[in-house]
Amino acid sequence: MWSYIVRRLLLGIPTLLGVTLIVFSLLHLAPGDPINAMLPPDAPQEVVEMIKEQMGFNKPLPVQYWRWLKRVAVGDLGNSIATRRPVLDDMREALGNTFILALSAAVLGFTLGVTLGTTAAFYQGRWLDKLASATAITGVSLPHYWVGILLIIVFSVELNWLPAMGMRSTIGESSLRDVARHMVLPTIALSLIPMGVIMRMARASVLEILSQEFVMTLRAKGLWSRTVTRHIVKNAAPPVLTLMGLQFGYLLGGSVLVETVFSWPGSGFLLNLSIFQRDIPVLQGVILVLAAFFVILNLFVDILHSVIDPRIRRT
Amino acid sequence: MVETTLDATTPDLLEGPAGKPMSYWQLVWWRLRQDKVTLAAAGVILLIVLSAVLAPYIAPYDPFQGSIRKRLAYIGTPGHFLGTDEQGRDMLTRLLYGGRMSLVAGVTPVFIALLAGSSLGILAGFLGGRVNMLIMRIMDIFYAFPSVLLAIAISGALGAGLGNTIIALSIVFTPPITRMAESVTTQVRAWEFMEAARASGAGTLAIIRHHMIANVLAPIFVYATTLVSVSVILASGLSFLGLGVSPPNAEWGLMLNTLRQSIYVNTWVPALPGVMIFLTSMAFNLLSDGLRDAMDVRL
Amino acid sequence: MSQNGTILAVRDLRKYFAVRGGLFHTVQAWVKAVDGVSFEVQRGEILGIVGESGCGKSTTARLILRLIEPDAGEVRFEGGDVLAASPDEVKAFRRQVQMVFQDPYSSLNPRMNIEDAVAFNVRVHGASRAEARAKAWNVLNKVGLRAEQFGRRYPHELSGGQRQRVNIARALVLDPKLVLLDEPVSSLDKSVQAQVLNLLQTLKTDLGLTYVFISHDLHVIEYLSDRVLVMYLGQVVEIGSAEEVSAEPLHPYTQALWASAPSMNPDERIERPPLTGDPPNPIDPPSGCRFRTRCPHAMDICARATPPLLPVGSSGRQVACYLFTPSETEDLAHREYRPPAG
Numbered sequence: 007m008w009s010y011i012v013r014r015l016l017l018g019i020p021t022l023l024g025v026t027l028i029v030f031s032l033l034h035l036a037p038g039d040p041i042n043a044m045l046p047p048d049a050p051q052e053v054v055e056m057i058k059e060q061m062g063f064n065k066p067l068p069v070q071y072w073r074w075l076k077r078v079a080v081g082d083l084g085n086s087i088a089t090r091r092p093v094l095d096d097m098r099e100a101l102g103n104t105f106i107l108a109l110s111a112a113v114l115g116f117t118l119g120v121t122l123g124t125t126a127a128f129y130q131g132r133w134l135d136k137l138a139s140a141t142a143i144t145g146v147s148l149p150h151y152w153v154g155i156l157l158i159i160v161f162s163v164e165l166n167w168l169p170a171m172g173m174r175s176t177i178g179e180s181s182l183r184d185v186a187r188h189m190v191l192p193t194i195a196l197s198l199i200p201m202g203v204i205m206r207m208a209r210a211s212v213l214e215i216l217s218q219e220f221v222m223t224l225r226a227k228g229l230w231s232r233t234v235t236r237h238i239v240k241n242a243a244p245p246v247l248t249l250m251g252l253q254f255g256y257l258l259g260g261s262v263l264v265e266t267v268f269s270w271p272g273s274g275f276l277l278n279l280s281i282f283q284r285d286i287p288v289l290q291g292v293i294l295v296l297a298a299f300f301v302i303l304n305l306f307v308d309i310l311h312s313v314i315d316p317r318i319r320r321t
Numbered sequence: 322m323v324e325t326t327l328d329a330t331t332p333d334l335l336e337g338p339a340g341k342p343m344s345y346w347q348l349v350w351w352r353l354r355q356d357k358v359t360l361a362a363a364g365v366i367l368l369i370v371l372s373a374v375l376a377p378y379i380a381p382y383d384p385f386q387g388s389i390r391k392r393l394a395y396i397g398t399p400g401h402f403l404g405t406d407e408q409g410r411d412m413l414t415r416l417l418y419g420g421r422m423s424l425v426a427g428v429t430p431v432f433i434a435l436l437a438g439s440s441l442g443i444l445a446g447f448l449g450g451r452v453n454m455l456i457m458r459i460m461d462i463f464y465a466f467p468s469v470l471l472a473i474a475i476s477g478a479l480g481a482g483l484g485n486t487i488i489a490l491s492i493v494f495t496p497p498i499t500r501m502a503e504s505v506t507t508q509v510r511a512w513e514f515m516e517a518a519r520a521s522g523a524g525t526l527a528i529i530r531h532h533m534i535a536n537v538l539a540p541i542f543v544y545a546t547t548l549v550s551v552s553v554i555l556a557s558g559l560s561f562l563g564l565g566v567s568p569p570n571a572e573w574g575l576m577l578n579t580l581r582q583s584i585y586v587n588t589w590v591p592a593l594p595g596v597m598i599f600l601t602s603m604a605f606n607l608l609s610d611g612l613r614d615a616m617d618v619r620l
Numbered sequence: 621m622s623q624n625g626t627i628l629a630v631r632d633l634r635k636y637f638a639v640r641g642g643l644f645h646t647v648q649a650w651v652k653a654v655d656g657v658s659f660e661v662q663r664g665e666i667l668g669i670v671g672e673s674g675c676g677k678s679t680t681a682r683l684i685l686r687l688i689e690p691d692a693g694e695v696r697f698e699g700g701d702v703l704a705a706s707p708d709e710v711k712a713f714r715r716q717v718q719m720v721f722q723d724p725y726s727s728l729n730p731r732m733n734i735e736d737a738v739a740f741n742v743r744v745h746g747a748s749r750a751e752a753r754a755k756a757w758n759v760l761n762k763v764g765l766r767a768e769q770f771g772r773r774y775p776h777e778l779s780g781g782q783r784q785r786v787n788i789a790r791a792l793v794l795d796p797k798l799v800l801l802d803e804p805v806s807s808l809d810k811s812v813q814a815q816v817l818n819l820l821q822t823l824k825t826d827l828g829l830t831y832v833f834i835s836h837d838l839h840v841i842e843y844l845s846d847r848v849l850v851m852y853l854g855q856v857v858e859i860g861s862a863e864e865v866s867a868e869p870l871h872p873y874t875q876a877l878w879a880s881a882p883s884m885n886p887d888e889r890i891e892r893p894p895l896t897g898d899p900p901n902p903i904d905p906p907s908g909c910r911f912r913t914r915c916p917h918a919m920d921i922c923a924r925a926t927p928p929l930l931p932v933g934s935s936g937r938q939v940a941c942y943l944f945t946p947s948e949t950e951d952l953a954h955r956e957y958r959p960p961a962g
Contacts, residue, residue: 159591163584260468263469281562282563300470513722514728521740522714
């Protein structure tokens with residue numbers, strides 16, 4: 007088992023390096039001189055020279071990459087062009103906000119997903135199953151940014167129950183309750199897709215265990231016990247848990263759209279801003295951190311999966 | 322030892338199925354015909370596609386012409402069945418024209434990814450060894466990004482525009498299709514009839530052409546159709562963020578964005594483009610599910 | 621055994637599979653799937669190869685056909701060296717030696733109808749569509765599937781027995797001389813087995829074929845074979861005519877095998893299982909004679925060196941056991957073999 011873990015960890019390194027390569031090359035993807043991507047055309051000459059020096063644009067590409075990589079490895083993501091502050095500082099708070107949102111969406115989505123999925127599996131074929139499956143398909147087909155807008159329309163504009171924008175009220179002191187109120191709508195919008203995905207997997211996984219003959223026999227006899235329930239949970243859980251890990255990663259990285267709708271000050275919002283302000287260091291920094299986090303999360307999930315399910319270890 | 326009275330030429334006690342034999346594709350079609358939900362979904366898609374293609378002929382107004390006087394009219398306003406947008410342009414017209422952009426931006430990348438991903442995946446699966454490792458490792462690196470993030474990153478780097486959106490999404494969708502193709506190819510390669518084909522003396526190319534391709538393309542194709550619904554949402558999402566189609570073009574995601582500010586004035590018109598995205602995505606989802614069930618090969 | 625009666629000669633065939641594991645996927649051990657197998661097949665006979673699962677019989681068949689490349693050894697078909705053959709020669713060889721596969725479910729392409737599946741073999745060797753179709757119909761009729769009715773059908777529309785007939789048809793369509801059959805009836809119901817076996821016998825007589833018939837089912841082997849070859853853990857332990865081997869098995873493994881087969885007579889019951897202990901691991905087989913850990917007659921010499929396959933008596937019997945060969949042959953067993961580097 008340890009050899010699998012070590013091997014998996016080692017495999018993660020080239021992946022991480024590849025990620026940095028892609029993030030680095032994003033800057034050079036855009037047509038034209040990268041300088042123009044970063045600075046407005048009327049910037050003073052000494053600013054241009056300074057940026058050139060700092061970014062090393064006059065050196066060959068592999069050298070630029072290496073310099074950038076070295077700086078990034080120690081945590082220096084450069085300074086934001088817009089705010090002139092270190093990128094890392096701007097990002098810290100944003101990431102935290104996204105994390106809060108992602109976590110609550112995960113909790114909501116996963117709970118609903120597992121509940122619906124298990125129910126559907128137990129009532130397979132009957133209307134409850136069809137209803138649950140329809141809910142799941144709807145969940146994955148709905149554009150979550152649109153749902154966000156709909157929620158705003160219904161709960162903010164029409165009913166005026168919940169706030170529509172931001173994380174805190176602009177007037178009065180911000181309390182936990184205030185943040186919580188702001189969080190309700192974006193959480194619901196964000197939780198839809200994970201709910202749908204997890205529901206489908208949970209249903210399939212539980213169904214597979216239920217169709218084992220001894221379980222079928224017990225159900226037919228009307229016998230139930232804690233042991234059987236534990237057996238179901240233990241065997242149905244691994245693929246669902248793995249998927250949950252992946253989905254959490256998607257939530258962190260893919261919250262851009264919902265954050266934009268609700269003006270939630272998270273990393274997605276920051277990403278959006280940086281694209282429009284052509285603030286390349288921030289753009290690179292956000293993508294890099296989010297992607298790196300995703301890689302590490304995947305690693306962790308894989309290792310966890312191999313610990314739970316010994317069949318995986320052979321690869 | 323049991324003495325048998327049946328001679329060697331007696332067919333088995335189980336007679337072949339009654340009725341004329343059906344080829345695999347006929348079987349698929351027959352199964353599809355029975356699945357009402359899938360048929361309905363296919364019908365919806367057909368409707369949406371047709372209305373998008375025929376937009377210039379059936380739209381009542383010019384999508385770019387609007388009068389400020391008539392802006393943000395409610396649904397059901399005489400003359401503007403679905404209301405007007407913030408610049409006074411007719412919503413029905415804009416939605417019809419918007420379909421063209423959204424569908425193109427949604428379907429094209431999946432198609433491109435299907436071509437690229439299948440080739441890479443089948444190659445990797447069939448050749449195995451180092452080639453396989455190289456291709457799959459590269460795909461793994463792209464997999465390290467959540468798809469939304471990758472789409473936005475590439476789009477953001479390339480700039481706005483329909484073409485860039487298509488490029489970005491093609492890159493996003495190629496790795497999953499490659500993975501799927503490689504997995505299916507590896508599985509099929511292990512089936513005994515592949516060995517039997519080699520035992521007949523056939524060369525590699527003949528085996529791939531006659532035996533492998535048909536068995537491999539079908540699952541890949543079904544998987545690709547499941548990606549279309551995601552692609553439509555993602556493409557519109559990019560336009561929503563301002564990274565895709567730019568104004569004054571009509572595109573559902575873009576319309577959602579520009580109308581967003583107006584929800585305090587006219588509540589329900591801004592929701593309309595989202596309805597279209599939802600319907601399209603849902604229809605493709607149902608269609609791909611039905612297709613998958615119908616094409617399920619029983620060995 | 622006259623030399624011009626031998627259609628296939630196999631000498632010292634070996635195939636080791638690498639087991640990779642550990643940190644860097646290094647080779648940790650070798651599965652000695654086929655470890656020095658030698659035998660001959662006479663023209664017109666049915667040679668039955670019998671043994672438990674994992675003894676290497678299927679691998680041997682694939683090595684002969686070069687579906688898997690052997691690591692060492694020699695295969696001669698009608699005098700010609702198969703292992704040294706060029707790709708063109710291999711293609712020609714494949715016309716003469718064909719194989720019927722075990723699993724009726726995965727051995728047919730689910731998206732090809734059966735006449736095309738059979739005709740494919742013919743088209744590979746250059747025939748036109750019409751020619752190939754005609755030949756396919758011909759052979760389908762011979763195996764009892766009326767081509768007009770069954771030709772356009774797909775595998776999922778056929779029963780297991782019918783699919784095996786298609787398998788047989790596909791193997792026979794090129795008029796091969798030698799047919800290797802890898803457990804062709806093992807997946808079928810008993811009643812269907814009988815039909816297919818009878819079909820195989822009729823075809824052999826009508827078309828003048830030679831069979832190598834692999835199975836783990838003793839009754840089937842006895843029913844069909846002229847000669848029997850017994851394999852254990854990658855090696856040949858006994859060869860002889862079917863009557864002799866079943867009436868008087870010599871090698872202790874053969875004896876145990878035959879004694880384990882349940883009898884049709886309800887009064888004959890097996891008191892104690894003749895074979896005890898676990899089958900050893902093919903990755904780490906016992907030194908010397910591989911059967912010695914389960915053999916009731918194991919001696920000291922059995923652990924020291926692998927007993928060679930040597931003739932016993934004059935009727936063509938061969939046994940690999942120190943019970944039957946004088947100990948002067950010990951030095952023959954000292955030839956060492958090193959697995960290929962990897």
